[in-house]
Amino acid sequence: MTTPADAPITMLAVGVQRAVIASVEDGEAAGRVETAADADAALATLVDRRPDCVLVGVPLPEDATTTFIERVRTQHSTLPVIGVVSEPSESVVQELLAAGVTEYVDTSGEQPPTSVLLNRIENAVAADRAQRVAAQQEQTLKHFFEESPLGAVQWDESFRFERINKRAEAMLGYTEAELTGESWERIVAEEDREHVGAAVENLLSADGGVHVVNKNVHKDGEVRIYKWHNRAVTNPDGTVQSIFSKFHDVTESIERKSELEKNETIIEALTDGIYVLDADGRFTFVNDEFVELVGYDRETIIGSTPSLLKDAEAIERAEQHLGRLLSSEGPETVTFEVPIQRADGETILCEDQMAVLPYDGEEFVGSVGTLRDITEQRQREHRFQALIEETNDIISVVDTDGRFQYQSPSIERILGHSPADTIGELAWEYIHPDDRDGVKTAFTSWVTTDQTSLESIEYRARHADGSWRWMEASGRAHTETPGVSGYLINSREITARKERQQQLALFDRVLRHNLRNDMNVIRGSADTIQETGSGDVAWLAGKIQKMCNKLLATTEKQREITQLLREPPTQSEIDLQTILHEVQSRLQSTHPEATIRVDCETPVRLQVGDKFVYALEELITNAIIHNDGDDPSVTVTVEQTAEQVRITVADNGPRISEMERDVIQHPENRSPLYHGSGLGLWLVKLIVSRSGGTVQFVETDEDGNTIAVSLPHPAA
Incomplete structure (x- = not known):
C-alpha cells in the first residue's frame, strides 16, 4: 500500500545531533522523528517498518557510515537516505554518494541549515512516494483487462478477435474460444456494419481512439446497443499492431446519449513548451504551452529554478547533460526523459530537448529547451510490449551480428526453447545448415543497406526436441522497444503449409508424368490402328488421337497454371x-x-x-x-x-x-x-x-x- 502524497513524514534518525532533530520536528512540513541508539538498532527498526526517510549523522562512530547506508540499501533500495554531515570534505561526500545516499546536508555552521534540510527531506520523500504510486498503478494496469467492469476486447491487426474478458463473454454470449479469429462482423448487426466498417478503417490506418455506438447481436439473437471505446496501438513505423476496445450497454440510455454526444469535445495535443534558463539556472522565459503543461502561473515560474518542477535526481541528470553540451567534444543538443511534477501534484513524463544559448567568449549565458509530454506515448509503448509478449508468432530482436537481444515467450510453445536460453545466442545456430547461408545473406543485406524491411524468407528452425520446423520470417525497420534495441524479426511456423505444398507438387508431377506416358501409349496405339484399319475403325482411331492431343494440351495448361500459382506475383x-x-x-x-x-x-x-x-x-x-x-x-x-x-x-x-x-x-x-x-x-x-x-x-x-x-x- 502506498502512502498519500500529503501524509505526515515519518523519519528514522541515527547519529544526528539533537538540535538538528528538533529543528526538523519544528518545521512546517515536519513529521515524526524516531531516533535509534546506533546503526544496528536502526537496521533492526527497518526490518519491522519502513519510514519515509532515514537521517544519518556523518560520521557515525567507528567509521560505520558507509556500511550502514549500504545495509539500508540492501533492505530498501529506494528508501530516501539523507546524510547530515558535521565535518564535510570532498572524500566524505564521495563516499556517501558511492554508498547510495540520496542527499546530504552540511551542518558544520553555527546554525543548522533547517530550511535546506527540510527541503531535501520533502523533495526526496515526495519523489519516493511518487515512484511507489507509479509502481502500484503499473501493477493495477496489469489486472485491468481481466478485472474491468466493462467488456474488453483485444483485436489483431486485421480487426479479428484475439482476446476478450469474462464481462465481454457475458455481454456477447460467446466464449473467448468461439470468437478468437473471427471478424468484428460476427457480432455487429447488419444495418450497422457500414458505419462500423468505416470506424475500423480509421483505426487500421492511424494511431488514435475511435468511439462507436452500434447494435450488437448476442449469440441468442438478442440485439443490444453498446458503446465502444477503441484505441489502436502502432509500432514505431506507424503500422497498426493491435486494437483495444472497451464497451458497455447503452440500450436504455440511447436517447440521452445523443444529447451528450453534442457536448463532447476532442482534446488536441498542445505544441511543445519552451523555456529559457539563465547562467544561474533560473527561468527567464516560458511560453504559454509551457505554463499550461506544468500548471504554474508565469509569475511563479519566472525567477525560480527547475527544482520547482523536478526532483533532485532529475536536476542532477539535467546538469550532467548540460555538462556534456558545454564540453569541447559535446553535442549541439541533448534529448532525455525527465519526470515533471505539476502544480497539481501530478507527475508526468516529459521529453526534454536542451541546447546552450549562443554566447561570445568563454562565459556561459544560459540554456534553452523544449518540454513535451510523452506520458501517453510511453504507455502506448508498454501496451505494445504487452502485445509482443502475447503474440502467437515468435517475435525476436537481434543485433547487427544476428545475436538475439529479445525473444517472445511464444518461442517456447512453438519451438520448445526457453526465451532466456536464446538471449546472446546467434540466430544461425537454430537454422538448418542447408538454409543458413541464404538467411545470413538476406539478413546482412538488410542491415547493411537502406532497406526498410526484410522480405519474407522461409527456412527450417531447430525444435528443442531435435526436429526441424518450417518457419516464414519477415523483418521490420530498426526498432527501440523499451529496454531492447535492434532489428525486429517476426517468425511464423508454416510446417503444415510446406508439407501440403510438397505433397501437392509430388502429386502434380506424378499425375502429369503418368498421364503423359499413358496418353502417348494410347496415341501410339491409335496411330497403328489408323494405319492398318479402314472405315469407321480408322475414323475412331483418328478421334482417339485428337482426344489424346487435347488431354495432353490440358495437362500442359495445368502445369502452367500450377507454376503461376506457386510464384509470388510481380x-x-x-x-x-x-x-x-x-x-x-x-x-x-x-x-x-x-x-x-x-x-x-x-x-x-x-x-x-x-x-x-x-x-x-x-x-x-x-x-x-x-x-x-x-x-x-x-x-x-x-x-x-x-x-x-x-x-x-x-x-x-x-x-x-x-x-x-x-x-x-x-x-x-x-x-x-x-x-x-x-x-x-x-x-x-x-x-x-x-x-x-x-x-x-x-x-x-x-x-x-x-x-x-x-x-x-x-x-x-
Missing part, C-alpha cells in the same frame, strides 16, 4: 502498343491463314503482373485455333478513359459454349459436376486478376466472340 511496366504489335507479328507468322488486326494508335503505359503478355497471346491464339472457318479473323482494340484501359479481342469464330463462358462470367457457380475444361480462359483470368484487372464476355449483334480485358489506368 509487377512491371509495359508499353501496350509495342507489346500488341510484337504479339501480332509473332502470331501472324505461326498462323498465316488468319487475319490479325491491332487498333492501338498511341503508346499506352501500363503496370501489369508477370505473364500478362502471355494472357494476350493466349486470347488471340485461342480465337484462331478454335475457328474452323476458312478465314479466321481477330481484331484487338484498345480504348482509354481517365479511370481504365480496355482491351477488346473480337473474333469471327463459333460462339464459345456457355459452360466455358462460366469460367469467366460465373466462377462461383462451378460445382463438383462441372465438366468444362476452359483452362486457357482460367489462366487468362488468373493472370489479368494479378494485374488488378477483370475479364468478361461482351454481348454484341455480330457473329463470333468478344472478350474485354479492363485494367486500371496508371494515372487514375
Whole structure:
C-alpha cells in the first residue's frame, strides 16, 4: 500500500545531533522523528517498518557510515537516505554518494541549515512516494483487462478477435474460444456494419481512439446497443499492431446519449513548451504551452529554478547533460526523459530537448529547451510490449551480428526453447545448415543497406526436441522497444503449409508424368490402328488421337497454371502498343491463314503482373485455333478513359459454349459436376486478376466472340 502524497513524514534518525532533530520536528512540513541508539538498532527498526526517510549523522562512530547506508540499501533500495554531515570534505561526500545516499546536508555552521534540510527531506520523500504510486498503478494496469467492469476486447491487426474478458463473454454470449479469429462482423448487426466498417478503417490506418455506438447481436439473437471505446496501438513505423476496445450497454440510455454526444469535445495535443534558463539556472522565459503543461502561473515560474518542477535526481541528470553540451567534444543538443511534477501534484513524463544559448567568449549565458509530454506515448509503448509478449508468432530482436537481444515467450510453445536460453545466442545456430547461408545473406543485406524491411524468407528452425520446423520470417525497420534495441524479426511456423505444398507438387508431377506416358501409349496405339484399319475403325482411331492431343494440351495448361500459382506475383511496366504489335507479328507468322488486326494508335503505359503478355497471346491464339472457318479473323482494340484501359479481342469464330463462358462470367457457380475444361480462359483470368484487372464476355449483334480485358489506368 502506498502512502498519500500529503501524509505526515515519518523519519528514522541515527547519529544526528539533537538540535538538528528538533529543528526538523519544528518545521512546517515536519513529521515524526524516531531516533535509534546506533546503526544496528536502526537496521533492526527497518526490518519491522519502513519510514519515509532515514537521517544519518556523518560520521557515525567507528567509521560505520558507509556500511550502514549500504545495509539500508540492501533492505530498501529506494528508501530516501539523507546524510547530515558535521565535518564535510570532498572524500566524505564521495563516499556517501558511492554508498547510495540520496542527499546530504552540511551542518558544520553555527546554525543548522533547517530550511535546506527540510527541503531535501520533502523533495526526496515526495519523489519516493511518487515512484511507489507509479509502481502500484503499473501493477493495477496489469489486472485491468481481466478485472474491468466493462467488456474488453483485444483485436489483431486485421480487426479479428484475439482476446476478450469474462464481462465481454457475458455481454456477447460467446466464449473467448468461439470468437478468437473471427471478424468484428460476427457480432455487429447488419444495418450497422457500414458505419462500423468505416470506424475500423480509421483505426487500421492511424494511431488514435475511435468511439462507436452500434447494435450488437448476442449469440441468442438478442440485439443490444453498446458503446465502444477503441484505441489502436502502432509500432514505431506507424503500422497498426493491435486494437483495444472497451464497451458497455447503452440500450436504455440511447436517447440521452445523443444529447451528450453534442457536448463532447476532442482534446488536441498542445505544441511543445519552451523555456529559457539563465547562467544561474533560473527561468527567464516560458511560453504559454509551457505554463499550461506544468500548471504554474508565469509569475511563479519566472525567477525560480527547475527544482520547482523536478526532483533532485532529475536536476542532477539535467546538469550532467548540460555538462556534456558545454564540453569541447559535446553535442549541439541533448534529448532525455525527465519526470515533471505539476502544480497539481501530478507527475508526468516529459521529453526534454536542451541546447546552450549562443554566447561570445568563454562565459556561459544560459540554456534553452523544449518540454513535451510523452506520458501517453510511453504507455502506448508498454501496451505494445504487452502485445509482443502475447503474440502467437515468435517475435525476436537481434543485433547487427544476428545475436538475439529479445525473444517472445511464444518461442517456447512453438519451438520448445526457453526465451532466456536464446538471449546472446546467434540466430544461425537454430537454422538448418542447408538454409543458413541464404538467411545470413538476406539478413546482412538488410542491415547493411537502406532497406526498410526484410522480405519474407522461409527456412527450417531447430525444435528443442531435435526436429526441424518450417518457419516464414519477415523483418521490420530498426526498432527501440523499451529496454531492447535492434532489428525486429517476426517468425511464423508454416510446417503444415510446406508439407501440403510438397505433397501437392509430388502429386502434380506424378499425375502429369503418368498421364503423359499413358496418353502417348494410347496415341501410339491409335496411330497403328489408323494405319492398318479402314472405315469407321480408322475414323475412331483418328478421334482417339485428337482426344489424346487435347488431354495432353490440358495437362500442359495445368502445369502452367500450377507454376503461376506457386510464384509470388510481380509487377512491371509495359508499353501496350509495342507489346500488341510484337504479339501480332509473332502470331501472324505461326498462323498465316488468319487475319490479325491491332487498333492501338498511341503508346499506352501500363503496370501489369508477370505473364500478362502471355494472357494476350493466349486470347488471340485461342480465337484462331478454335475457328474452323476458312478465314479466321481477330481484331484487338484498345480504348482509354481517365479511370481504365480496355482491351477488346473480337473474333469471327463459333460462339464459345456457355459452360466455358462460366469460367469467366460465373466462377462461383462451378460445382463438383462441372465438366468444362476452359483452362486457357482460367489462366487468362488468373493472370489479368494479378494485374488488378477483370475479364468478361461482351454481348454484341455480330457473329463470333468478344472478350474485354479492363485494367486500371496508371494515372487514375
